[in-house]
Amino acid sequence: MILQSLTVFARSGTGASMVLVLALFMAQSSQATEEPRKVPTTTRLVKLYGELESNLSMAILEPDPSKIDDLLTQDFEQRTPLTADNPTPRAEWLAACSKDAKILGAVLPTKMAVRDLGSSVVASFVMVDRNHQKQPLFFVIDVWIDQQGHQQLKNRFLSRIGDRSPPSLCERPFKSNEASPQR
Amino acid sequence: MKVQGSVSFLLMLLAVFICGDANSQGLRQSDEQDNVPTGKGYGVAAPSGSPAPILDGHQIQFHGGPLMVGPTPIYYIWYGDWTKSPAATNGILRDLANHIGDTPLFATNNTYHDQEGQTIKGPVFFAGEVFDDYSKGKSLSDKDVESIVQNALTRSALPEDPKGIYFVLTSADVDETTGFCNTYCGWHSHMKTPTSHIKYAFVGDTERCPASCQSQPVGPNGKGGGDGMANILVKELLSTTSDPELSAWYDGKGRENGDVCDWTFGTTYLVNNAKANMKIGGRDFLLQQNWVNQSGAGCQSRP
Numbered sequence: 001m002i003l004q005s006l007t008v009f010a011r012s013g014t015g016a017s018m019v020l021v022l023a024l025f026m027a028q029s030s031q032a033t034e035e036p037r038k039v040p041t042t043t044r045l046v047k048l049y050g051e052l053e054s055n056l057s058m059a060i061l062e063p064d065p066s067k068i069d070d071l072l073t074q075d076f077e078q079r080t081p082l083t084a085d086n087p088t089p090r091a092e093w094l095a096a097c098s099k100d101a102k103i104l105g106a107v108l109p110t111k112m113a114v115r116d117l118g119s120s121v122v123a124s125f126v127m128v129d130r131n132h133q134k135q136p137l138f139f140v141i142d143v144w145i146d147q148q149g150h151q152q153l154k155n156r157f158l159s160r161i162g163d164r165s166p167p168s169l170c171e172r173p174f175k176s177n178e179a180s181p182q183r
Numbered sequence: 184m185k186v187q188g189s190v191s192f193l194l195m196l197l198a199v200f201i202c203g204d205a206n207s208q209g210l211r212q213s214d215e216q217d218n219v220p221t222g223k224g225y226g227v228a229a230p231s232g233s234p235a236p237i238l239d240g241h242q243i244q245f246h247g248g249p250l251m252v253g254p255t256p257i258y259y260i261w262y263g264d265w266t267k268s269p270a271a272t273n274g275i276l277r278d279l280a281n282h283i284g285d286t287p288l289f290a291t292n293n294t295y296h297d298q299e300g301q302t303i304k305g306p307v308f309f310a311g312e313v314f315d316d317y318s319k320g321k322s323l324s325d326k327d328v329e330s331i332v333q334n335a336l337t338r339s340a341l342p343e344d345p346k347g348i349y350f351v352l353t354s355a356d357v358d359e360t361t362g363f364c365n366t367y368c369g370w371h372s373h374m375k376t377p378t379s380h381i382k383y384a385f386v387g388d389t390e391r392c393p394a395s396c397q398s399q400p401v402g403p404n405g406k407g408g409g410d411g412m413a414n415i416l417v418k419e420l421l422s423t424t425s426d427p428e429l430s431a432w433y434d435g436k437g438r439e440n441g442d443v444c445d446w447t448f449g450t451t452y453l454v455n456n457a458k459a460n461m462k463i464g465g466r467d468f469l470l471q472q473n474w475v476n477q478s479g480a481g482c483q484s485r486p
Contacts, residue, residue, distance in 0.1 A: 038325060
């Protein structure tokens with residue numbers, strides 16, 4: 001149909017119209033150069049660490065101290081863009097997670113990628129609202145290490161996505177002698 | 184006068200474009216609760232116009248698109264350098280293509296049907312292969328994979344077969360930069376050519392990342408990525424035949440039949456110090472289970 005239209009306009013001899021039609025034709029053609037939609041088979045590690053992330057969230061929400069100890073190193077810390085030099089340590093992170101239980105229970109990890117670095121594994125993912133999955137909330141990078149055969153989370157780097165995200169997740173309250181975060 | 188006529192025609196043409204685009208976007212507005220199989224091993228929120236399920240299966244829904252009921256020829260495009268890989272890999276995957284259609288595992292797809300009630304029966308058979316010596320380099324995009332298939336068809340190295348599935352099999356030194364080894368081990372897609380509608384899949388050599396894409400370091404057929412690739416290839420075959428255009432069978436999370444059962448194998452036995460769960464054409468394999476679309480069924484290796 002496009003080629004037929006071009007022929008008609010070529011015969012009509014209207015230059016401006018030709019340019020417009022060519023622009024439309026090129027717009028259509030550019031759609032054909034987009035990356036193809038695909039359905040992938042997730043890696044074994046994406047499945048494994050996806051389950052570990054889920055287990056950790058469940059352990060915090062229950063709460064189950066024994067499971068938490070299994071999955072979280074004693075020196076765990078969380079850093080965010082606003083607390084890059086002042087991370088939230090383990091105990092305060094767990095306390096803050098309990099306060100944020102409603103948010104923690106409502107998010108779902110998506111778009112997970114897992115890179116095996118040998119002694120550690122880096123998992124990155126986007127937390128979305130479980131009920132409104134078009135809404136990305138946080139981008140997370142987790143560093144897991146192998147502790148005598150079982151995996152433990154050692155570092156979490158978390159940043160908000162967009163203005164509609166909750167202001168924080170599992171972040172300790174700022175003390176009075178600290179500068180207020182500018183959000 | 185001529186200009187007025189041209190402008191009117193242009194407006195008409197624009198209307199046709201707009202209508203055509205609206206039609207191509209499908210049947211309904213988006214629903215944030217529904218996902219479609221467009222993500223990296225998980226569903227993503229359905230874009231506007233995604234087809235609504237027209238039939239509830241058993242925890243998986245039919246969305247009205249076509250299926251590949253068979254016969255299903257399989258074509259291999261060996262990309263990269265396969266001279267350095269264990270020679271067994273080529274043989275393992277050829278044998279697999281010739282016999283997988285006769286297995287109880289493939290018969291699990293018989294529980295999926297199209298609009299006319301036809302189920303996926305096969306037969307599946309190995310129909311041809313071609314070697315591609317890094318025509319797109321060692322670092323591929325998804326679009327490059329599509330081009331590799333197109334090139335094989337354009338130069339008539341393989342026939343253009345809308346009933347077939349083209350597998351691009353990359354050697355261990357080739358990266359697929361959109362997430363091979365970190366997010367996925369393989370994927371399937373489809374494309375339209377001027378005369379046909381082609382279904383194709385990517386499966387990389389799992390030796391590139393055994394921890395991510397192999398269920399065990401050495402498989403029942405020995406060293407190399409042959410066993411790991413066999414597992415991914417069969418998963419893609421089962422998913423492609425039941426959802427070739429990403430518009431047929433998938434669940435509310437955007438997962439196809441095989442996705443639900445990723446890396447679950449059921450009962451295994453030991454052979455050559457490796458785990459296996461089925462014998463196919465004289466070889467032992469460890470192949471993941473498939474979602475059986477029957478009441479109370481779940482992930483199984485047979486219907």
